[in-house]
Amino acid sequence: MDTKGIGRRVAYWRERRRMTQADFGALMNKSRRWVQDLEGGQRQSDPRLSILEGVARVLSVRLEDLLSDTPLGTGTExxxxxxxxxxxxxxxxxxxxxxxxxxxxxxxxxxxxxxxxxxxxxxxxxxxxxxxxxxxxxxxxxxxxxxxxxxxxxxxxxxxxxxxxxxxxxxxxxxxxxxxxxxxxxxxxxxxxxxxxxDPVTMAAAARHLADAMTHHGQAAAAVEFAVASAARLESDLTGRGADGLSVLGMLYLKAAMASATIEDRRAAPRLLDQAGHHASQLGTDGNAMYTAYGPTNVAVHRVAAHVRLCEGAEAVAAAEGIPDPHRDALPRERRAHHLVDLARGYTQVGRREKAVETLLLAEEEAEEEVRCRPHSRQLVEDLRLLGVASAEGRLQALAARCGLPE
Structure with missing residues (x-):
């Protein structure tokens, strides 16, 4: 048994749980020195399973998280x-x-x-x-x-x-x-x-997050009304606040558009995206004011996402092809990877499942957490396994393993 590897995992999870060695030792009914020896791989050549089960319980992790040979940072992010x-x-x-x-x-x-x-x-x-x-x-x-x-x-x-x-x-x-x-x-x-x-900018930023939460919580129709009403209420204050104001104003319309797509309102979603595009044109460039990554490219990325929610895979793929690679690559990692996962679902909708796997792997390269951690992304991996991906089967199964999905 790799006692040094186990020790490193114990130390990793103890620190992640924000426990001192003394506190962890007290919960284990052991001394701080005992903890130091355990984490250093010096406790004993073959730690008893009962001890490791107790460690897993105190740290609220699975026993296999302590015994795994997978390098730390893989699946622990x-x-x-x-x-x-x-x-x-x-x-x-x-x-x-x-x-x-x-x-x-x-x-x-x-x-x-x-x-x-x-x-x-x-x-x-x-x-x-x-x-x-x-x-x-x-x-x-x-x-x-x-x-x-x-x-x-x-x-x-x-x-x-x-x-x-x-x-x-x-x-x-x-x-x-x-x-x-x-x-x-x-x-x-x-x-x-x-x-x-x-502060109107903060009010608009909070409103767009609430609209997002409402959409994911099954209240998409109410989210559209709330986001649009918030934009109308705050617009006069926001348009005079430079990049911060225009960015959060535009994001309100993007969240309203996504909520509209969720309820399959094919008339409202494009109109709201166009409104967001208008404010992106006023801004004139891509930026990241108020952590929005807002600008013409983020509007284009949301068009892809809206088409996917409307199950319009062909339109999603076409919209993605219109985004210049340098513009997409300038977005924050989270947004780039999120977009690639959306695009992979678009490829799945049009039956290009091998291309979907390839795109998921690109997303994993951008930000592995976006693929391995998110239930939304993991579900897509499961869907592709059920559908079959021909020559991409080996790569998909390897990705599923990295996501921690059962065989």
């Missing part, structure tokens, strides 16, 4: 159920629900520090570094709520803006991993925090 539960627990704290001060003498984080932490979270998301978010987000929510509750004046308004951005990040992460209930709760709270910030 996903936010897991334990980390999603930690995020949910942070959202369910009394102080976070009520927006009140927690009972502590801890000083609120300075706005500048909080802003850097929010930026780190969103940068990690757009780079598809999802595992780090599972560790960072719960503390970020608590810090942002405490800052909004305790700061005063302009610092208080800025803290509400950052609290809203933190909650929007939770919505985005939860959607990735298929927890639509958590996404809806976080997005709803983000809208409330945004209203307290008195």
């Amino acid at each position: 996903c936010v897991d159920a334990t980390e999603l539960e930690a995020i949910r627990s942070a959202l369910q704290r009394h102080d976070v629900i009520t927006g009140s001060c927690d009972v502590t003498d801890i000083e609120p984080v300075p706005v500048e520090t909080l802003s850097r932490n929010v930026e780190y979270g969103w940068t990690a998301f757009q780079a598809s570094h999802f595992a780090s978010l599972g560790r960072v987000v719960p503390g970020l929510l608590i810090d942002a709520n405490r800052a909004a509750a305790r700061h005063e004046g302009d610092a208080r308004l800025a803290s509400f803006r950052l609290l809203s951005m933190s909650l929007q990040l939770v919505e985005a992460v939860a959607i990735k991993f298929g927890d639509t209930g958590l996404a809806f709760t976080a997005a709803d709270r983000s809208v409330v925090a945004a209203e307290h910030s008195e």
